[in-house]
Amino acid sequence: MSLSFKNRIAFHYMVATAIIMAVAFGAIYFMVQGTVMNHLDNDLSYEAEKHTEEVRIVGDSIIFNNKAEWEEREHREIQVHPVFIQLIDKDGKLMDKSPNLKQDYLPFKKSKFGGYFDTKLNERTIRQVQLPIEKNGKIKGYILAAISSESSLSVLLKLRNVLLISYFIVLIGLYYVSRFLAGRSIIPVQEITNTISRITKTNLNERVRLPQNLDEIHTLSESFNALLERIENAIERERQFTSDASHELRTPLAALRGTLEVLIRKPRTSQEYEEKVKYSLSEIERMTSTLEQLLLLARLDTKATLREGNPASLPTIIDESLTHFKNQIKDRQLKIEFLFDQNKEFHVPHYYTNLIIDNILSNAIKYSKGGSVLKINVIEIEGKITCTIQDEGVGIKEEDLKHIYESFFRSDALNHKQIPGNGLGLSIVKKCADAIQAKLTITSELGEGTTVTVTF
Numbered sequence: 001m002s003l004s005f006k007n008r009i010a011f012h013y014m015v016a017t018a019i020i021m022a023v024a025f026g027a028i029y030f031m032v033q034g035t036v037m038n039h040l041d042n043d044l045s046y047e048a049e050k051h052t053e054e055v056r057i058v059g060d061s062i063i064f065n066n067k068a069e070w071e072e073r074e075h076r077e078i079q080v081h082p083v084f085i086q087l088i089d090k091d092g093k094l095m096d097k098s099p100n101l102k103q104d105y106l107p108f109k110k111s112k113f114g115g116y117f118d119t120k121l122n123e124r125t126i127r128q129v130q131l132p133i134e135k136n137g138k139i140k141g142y143i144l145a146a147i148s149s150e151s152s153l154s155v156l157l158k159l160r161n162v163l164l165i166s167y168f169i170v171l172i173g174l175y176y177v178s179r180f181l182a183g184r185s186i187i188p189v190q191e192i193t194n195t196i197s198r199i200t201k202t203n204l205n206e207r208v209r210l211p212q213n214l215d216e217i218h219t220l221s222e223s224f225n226a227l228l229e230r231i232e233n234a235i236e237r238e239r240q241f242t243s244d245a246s247h248e249l250r251t252p253l254a255a256l257r258g259t260l261e262v263l264i265r266k267p268r269t270s271q272e273y274e275e276k277v278k279y280s281l282s283e284i285e286r287m288t289s290t291l292e293q294l295l296l297l298a299r300l301d302t303k304a305t306l307r308e309g310n311p312a313s314l315p316t317i318i319d320e321s322l323t324h325f326k327n328q329i330k331d332r333q334l335k336i337e338f339l340f341d342q343n344k345e346f347h348v349p350h351y352y353t354n355l356i357i358d359n360i361l362s363n364a365i366k367y368s369k370g371g372s373v374l375k376i377n378v379i380e381i382e383g384k385i386t387c388t389i390q391d392e393g394v395g396i397k398e399e400d401l402k403h404i405y406e407s408f409f410r411s412d413a414l415n416h417k418q419i420p421g422n423g424l425g426l427s428i429v430k431k432c433a434d435a436i437q438a439k440l441t442i443t444s445e446l447g448e449g450t451t452v453t454v455t456f
Contacts, residue, residue: 006186010179018171025163032159036152040127041116047083048131048145055087055133055143062087062095062133062141084121086144087133095141106144118149125149188217192224204232252283259283312350314378314385314456315340321357325365333371340378346385348456352432359425360389360452367393367450385456396444404442405430 056065064087086106087095094105106128107119116129128146132139188211195208207228208221263276315338322329322336329336340346364374372392379386396404404426426442433440433454444450 005189006179006182009182009185010175013178013182014171014175017174018167021167021170025167029156029160029163033156036156037116037127040147040149040152041129044116044127044129044145044147047085047147048129048143051085051145052131052133052143057133057135057140062089064096082148084126084144084146086146087141088144089141090139106146108142108144119146121146125153127152188221192221199228204228204235252287256280256283310350311347312353314346314348314353314387315342317348317350317354317357318361318376318378318387321354321361324358325361328365329374332365332368334365334368335371335373336376337373338376341380344380346378346380348385349436352436352438353456355432356429356438356454357387359429360454363425364389364391364393364450364452367391369393372449387454387456388451390449390451392449395446395448395450396442397446398444401442401444 051064054065056063082100083098084101084106085098086101087097088108089095092108092110097105104121106121109117109130116127119126119128125148126146127149128144131143131145133141133143192208195206199206207225210221210225211218259276259280263273268276318338322338368374368391374392375388375390377388377390406427430440432438436456439455441453441455442450443453
């Protein structure tokens with residue numbers, strides 16, 4: 001059935017209501033019919049029993065005691081709800097009958113003894129009962145009583161017609177009313193449809209307006225907006241990754257290409273080949289590092305739950321990270337001051353904390369002045385673990401502090417060309433801190449050093 005959603009709602013509602021109305025109207029009709037026929041049967045029983053008392057059995061004949069009674073007007077005029085009485089013997093032979101039957105006879109049905117049934121008299125519908133006439137415990141004959149049922153059937157017919165007409169009128173009206181109400185009900189769905197039709201890959205910031213009622217449509221709208229949010233974030237991550245990768249990889253690739261093109265223009269000495277190969281390897285290592293960090297940022301952007309493993313001790317994580325950077329620390333002749341209470345356990349999420357500490361220490365070591373002191377302090381304040389890493393390095397300009405978490409941002413990069421890096425470290429630190437709801441604070445003074453505080 002190719003109906004619109006609005007018409008389907010109206011149709012299904014109409015079908016359900018039609019079934020209920022059919023049951024209700026049918027019950028009304030049969031209740032009225034039963035009541036009317038019960039009244040007829042009660043009247044019929046009363047007349048039959050009353051006239052049975054007036055019957056006299058003479059030999060094999062059954063007659064009425066007072067025949068003159070049948071001359072009364074109510075028995076002579078058929079128009080005034082007449083009662084027809086007929087006497088027959090046990091073999092069905094006519095013994096006597098009421099004058100209003102004239103030349104007619106009531107039908108005798110042996111299978112209907114004691115029961116009520118409808119039959120015809122002069123093409124007119126009557127209600128009839130047959131009762132036995134007994135004497136000394138033996139059946140001598142039967143009394144047949146009948147009464148016109150045309151008026152009662154006429155009432156039932158009118159009731160049936162009224163119910164049928166009302167049934168179809170109500171259904172037709174109900175269809176249009178329910179169609180109107182269904183149309184009003186699906187307005188939020190139409191708004192969702194219109195919003196979807198307007199949304200494109202370059203226009204994902206539009207959202208469905210939430211309805212006032214907190215119903216299923218409200219939940220659907222919220223779910224759809226959440227889906228749009230996830231799609232927009234995914235596309236933005238893809239766009240950002242593509243932009244970052246192309247931005248960061250274009251330069252080293254161009255440098256590699258230029259180096260190799262110059263290298264093959266003419267024969268070179270082994271020393272020159274060695275220098276160019278080492279330079280190319282350094283560029284490849286730089287690209288590899290950049291790609292790894294970009295991929296890590298992409299994973300962190302998805303906000304997916306990464307496997308953290310068991311909680312680990314923060315001093316242990318810091319010690320492992322210092323071991324990882326021992327060559328750089330030795331080359332720069334840095335002194336490490338690592339303070340923490342050895343009697344306490346500082347448990348933190350291992351995966352994210354390891355990334356945070358690695359990147360903060362990497363920056364602190366790279367930007368520290370040769371022979372300076374790198375201070376690391378771990379304490380617990382009011383149930384919160386705080387790690388402070390302070391270097392005596394070049395520092396960060398005050399106006400650059402608000403940009404330090406942006407990807408590829410490097411403060412005063414032109415004056416620090418000799419310091420390797422791509423500006424992704426603090427972006428990774430920020431996203432990791434957000435993932436475990438850690439608070440990150442960075443203060444710095446140009447030429448004096450930088451202090452990074454992480455509160456877990």
